[in-house]
Amino acid sequence: xxxxxxxxxxxxxxxxxxxxxxxxxxxxxxxxxxxxxxxxxxxxxxxxxxxxxxxxxxxxxxxxxxxxxxxxxxxxxxxxxxxxxxxxxxxxxxxxxxxxxxxxxxxxxxxxxxxxxxxxxxxxxxxxxxxxxxxxxxxxxxxxxxxxxxxxxxxxxxxxxxxxxxxxxxxxxxxxxxxxxxxxxxxxxxxxxxxxxxxxxxxxxxxxxxxxxxxxxxxxxxxxxxxxxxxxxxxxxxxxxxxxxxxxxxxxxxxxxxxxxxxxxxxxxxxxxxxxxxxxxxxxxxxxxxxxxxxxxxxxxxxxxxxxxxxxxxxxxxxxxxxxxxxxxxxxxxxxxxxxxxxxxxxxxxxxxxxxxxxxxxxxxxxxxxxxxxxxxxxxxxxxx
Amino acid sequence: xxxxxxxxxxxxxxxxxxxxxxxxxxxxxxxxxxxxxxxxxxxxxxxxxxxxxxxxxxxxxxxxxxxxxxxxxxxxxxxxxxxxxxxxxxxxxxxxxxxxxxxxxxxxxxxxxxxxxxxxxxxxxxxxxxxxxxxxxxxxxxxxxxxxxxxxxxxxxxxxxxxxxxxxxxxxxxxxxxxxxxxxxxxxxxxxxxxxxxxxxxxxxxxxxxxxxxxxxxxxxxxxxxxxxx
Numbered sequence: 001x002x003x004x005x006x007x008x009x010x011x012x013x014x015x016x017x018x019x020x021x022x023x024x025x026x027x028x029x030x031x032x033x034x035x036x037x038x039x040x041x042x043x044x045x046x047x048x049x050x051x052x053x054x055x056x057x058x059x060x061x062x063x064x065x066x067x068x069x070x071x072x073x074x075x076x077x078x079x080x081x082x083x084x085x086x087x088x089x090x091x092x093x094x095x096x097x098x099x100x101x102x103x104x105x106x107x108x109x110x111x112x113x114x115x116x117x118x119x120x121x122x123x124x125x126x127x128x129x130x131x132x133x134x135x136x137x138x139x140x141x142x143x144x145x146x147x148x149x150x151x152x153x154x155x156x157x158x159x160x161x162x163x164x165x166x167x168x169x170x171x172x173x174x175x176x177x178x179x180x181x182x183x184x185x186x187x188x189x190x191x192x193x194x195x196x197x198x199x200x201x202x203x204x205x206x207x208x209x210x211x212x213x214x215x216x217x218x219x220x221x222x223x224x225x226x227x228x229x230x231x232x233x234x235x236x237x238x239x240x241x242x243x244x245x246x247x248x249x250x251x252x253x254x255x256x257x258x259x260x261x262x263x264x265x266x267x268x269x270x271x272x273x274x275x276x277x278x279x280x281x282x283x284x285x286x287x288x289x290x291x292x293x294x295x296x297x298x299x300x301x302x303x304x305x306x307x308x309x310x311x312x313x314x315x316x317x318x319x320x321x322x323x324x325x326x327x328x329x330x331x332x333x334x335x336x337x338x339x340x341x342x343x344x345x346x347x348x349x350x351x352x353x354x355x356x357x358x359x360x361x362x363x364x365x366x367x368x369x370x371x372x373x374x375x376x377x378x379x380x381x382x383x384x385x
Numbered sequence: 386x387x388x389x390x391x392x393x394x395x396x397x398x399x400x401x402x403x404x405x406x407x408x409x410x411x412x413x414x415x416x417x418x419x420x421x422x423x424x425x426x427x428x429x430x431x432x433x434x435x436x437x438x439x440x441x442x443x444x445x446x447x448x449x450x451x452x453x454x455x456x457x458x459x460x461x462x463x464x465x466x467x468x469x470x471x472x473x474x475x476x477x478x479x480x481x482x483x484x485x486x487x488x489x490x491x492x493x494x495x496x497x498x499x500x501x502x503x504x505x506x507x508x509x510x511x512x513x514x515x516x517x518x519x520x521x522x523x524x525x526x527x528x529x530x531x532x533x534x535x536x537x538x539x540x541x542x543x544x545x546x547x548x549x550x551x552x553x554x555x556x557x558x559x560x561x562x563x564x565x566x567x568x569x570x571x572x573x574x575x576x577x578x579x580x581x582x583x584x585x586x587x588x589x590x591x592x593x594x595x596x597x598x599x600x601x602x603x604x605x606x607x608x609x610x611x612x613x614x615x
Contacts, residue, residue, distance in 0.1 A: 001501060001502075001503070002498070002499060002500075002501060005498050005504075005507075006498055006499075009498055012491075016486040016487075017486075276482075277484055279482075280482050280483075280484060280495070281495065282467070283443060283470075283476055283478075283482065284471075284476070284495045284496040284543065285467060285470055285471025285472075285496045285499060285547065286467070286495075286498065286499050287463060287464050287467035287468075287499065288463055288464075288467075289464070290498070290499045375463075377438075377443060377444040377445065378443050378444075379435075379438040379443040379444035380399075380444065
């Protein structure tokens with residue numbers, strides 16, 4: 001009862017100072033929005049990268065020349081299947097396409113079984129020449145739907161028309177956002193890629209624990225190749241997103257610093273009015289614990305409201321509005337990538353850390369100066385004000 | 386008769402270990418009986434307010450003892466000292482010390498928050514205290530919208546809301562004209578009649594010559610220089 005009454009007084013006390021309360025609330029909320037957005041987006045991108053790779057091949061073999069990715073001869077399949085432990089080798093045909101019309105980048109992929117693992121939002125996978133299935137991002141950027149035509153310019157600068165037979169949906173938004181899937185033959189014609197070459201080779205192995213060993217064997221068999229394991233890709237993605245997220249957090253640490261300065265400024269002294277109020281409360285019979293409880297409620301109410309509002313705004317910003325500004329920086333594709341709608345994912349450990357790093361200092365900066373005033377005799381506090 | 390309040394050689398020095406150390410009270414021994422109205426008289430700086438603070442458990446003596454209702458309070462832990470202050474004393478400060486942003490009702494309610502009372506009980510007590518000072522009609526007004534005399538009545542209501550045994554008033558007529566001062570003293574007289582003990586610090590002759598006063602303690606430079614009946 002006593003706690004609730006003091007909470008009621010604390011809330012009323014915050015409302016009595018609307019200007020100051022709003023100013024702190026806005027600064028605090030903005031800081032949480034920025035920090036939580038970076039955390040949400042980094043985590044969402046890492047989660048999506050993991051989901052994306054989970055459906056992919058265990059090992060991908062690319063040919064390199066002068067350190068650059070080259071098309072690989074399909075004939076190399078025969079050499080790789082002979083390596084003990086290799087279950088299956090499939091040449092993959094895929095590539096990138098810059099759509100000047102919308103200023104976005106698409107990934108064009110030849111139809112294979114991995115594409116069939118993707119669930120479709122609507123329609124079916126393409127079966128014939130002149131058909132394609134597209135990701136939601138492509139559909140959104142081109143404003144096209146099922147059975148509409150998708151016109152793309154091929155390697156020879158000739159416009160080709162593809163009928164949309166399906167629109168993808170996937171748990172991994174990144175996986176299908178920019179995807180255009182069509183049968184392998186038409187895609188080769190589109191890119192002008194000879195039948196004897198493929199973009200890379202997807203390798204499946206019998207024992208997943210042997211992937212690294214088999215990758216070494218492939219490297220020995222094809223010295224000009226670069227075998228990339230799924231776990232390497234995953235580590236790279238995570239490292240890249242962590243690094244970018246870290247850079248963003250480092251940049252926004254200035255906001256955190258500004259907030260700390262604000263908190264410190266608050267901690268180093270109470271206004272005469274606040275000191276006087278504490279003196280009055282003590283004089284009329286509040287003990288130090290009551291005053292501290294009042295200030296604790298005040299600090300908690302304000303910081304929790306700011307934290308929850310900040311997290312909610314960050315959530316909407318990242319997962320609803322597609323993280324404007326931050327998305328481009330963290331993904332590194334800037335405007336070339338179709339608009340992103342990351343699948344909502346929250347790491348509660350990170351959120352808890354953020355809460356600890358912001359709520360605790362703020363509450364402390366509210367309670368400590370009040371404690372200094374409250375432990376003084378009310379007589380002295382009253383005389384000082 | 387056992388005294389309700391007793392001080393023994395009580396001293397109070399502010400900032401004792403600093404260069405600007407000031408001895409406000411220097412070895413005062415006095416007693417206040419239950420139901421008595423005592424005036425602390427003296428010029429500004431004579432130690433009246435400091436002695437009121439000591440007697441009302443608002444501060445601790447540098448030396449000497451303060452005894453309230455038979456219990457020595459000078460060395461009590463802060464929590465218990467606060468409890469004694471809350472349950473035994475009601476204060477009317479010279480500057481009223483109301484919280485300007487709060488309404489009359491909320492100001493009067495302040496001493497009740499730490500008590501184990503329901504919202505209903507709190508409301509009833511506040512209403513009774515405001516009725517006592519004839520301010521029931523102004524309960525929702527902000528204290529800044531009130532006149533000086535009305536603000537002082539709010540301060541009295543706040544002092545009475547916890548049903549204290551002792552009312553401590555510091556220069557209660559300092560900001561009032563003669564008519565309001567008379568009304569205030571009549572109110573104090575009624576409270577005394579109801580059994581309340583009064584300790585009033587003043588240098589206003591209108592107060593210390595009033596019939597409600599039983600005893601006058603005269604202070605000078607923090608020392609008791611004269612004590613006697615009104």
